[in-house]
């Protein structure tokens with residue numbers, strides 16, 4: 001079984017709670033799908049913990065932004081302000097760790113494709129939201145399962161061999177002749193209306209989305225102290 005985490009966004013309390021929950025589960029590896037930094041107050045500690053605990057490390061658009069690899073012109077003003085803050089506060093050794101993150105990864109034996117945004121154009125950072133987005137993207141990878149993040153809203157889409165698509169909530173059994181696109185949600189800034197940290201557990205038979213409570217108040221306190229934008233602080237409470 002693998003644990004799959006994404007979109008930590010420098011939220012140390014959320015990451016700590018998730019790693020503690022994973023410890024109980026007897027997994028053979030933790031796969032990280034990108035966005036270690038941006039928005040939150042603890043980029044250095046989060047990058048260190050991810051490097052220490054994860055067997056796969058992917059880059060997200062915020063990671064690339066802090067490295068200067070992606071144009072932040074399309075970031076909204078508060079996201080841009082958070083990237084500027086992160087850039088000023090990130091230690092050189094952690095910048096180096098982030099520059100080693102990959103854009104995509106393939107687990108051949110398990111037939112799993114991993115990417116932050118979409119398999120179709122990983123470096124364009126598109127969002128995969130609708131079933132027609134899913135339809136297009138199913139053609140862009142060959143494996144049974146594609147794991148991704150980026151939108152901070154978890155979902156499981158199953159495509160049967162007939163072409164019919166089904167959306168599952170929370171968990172699904174992996175059928176032999178189906179393929180899947182799974183968004184594992186966000187550890188550090190959920191946006192599906194549930195403020196708890198989110199991650200996924202996956203083996204060859206099933207996928208399950210797990211929610212974990214963490215001290216949101218503590219993260220918010222640190223964000224205020226750091227002078228990060230107020231809308232980013234508020235949204236953690238609502239999970240939106």
Ligand code: ZN
Pocket residue numbers: 007009035060062150151152
């Ligand atoms: Zn993100």
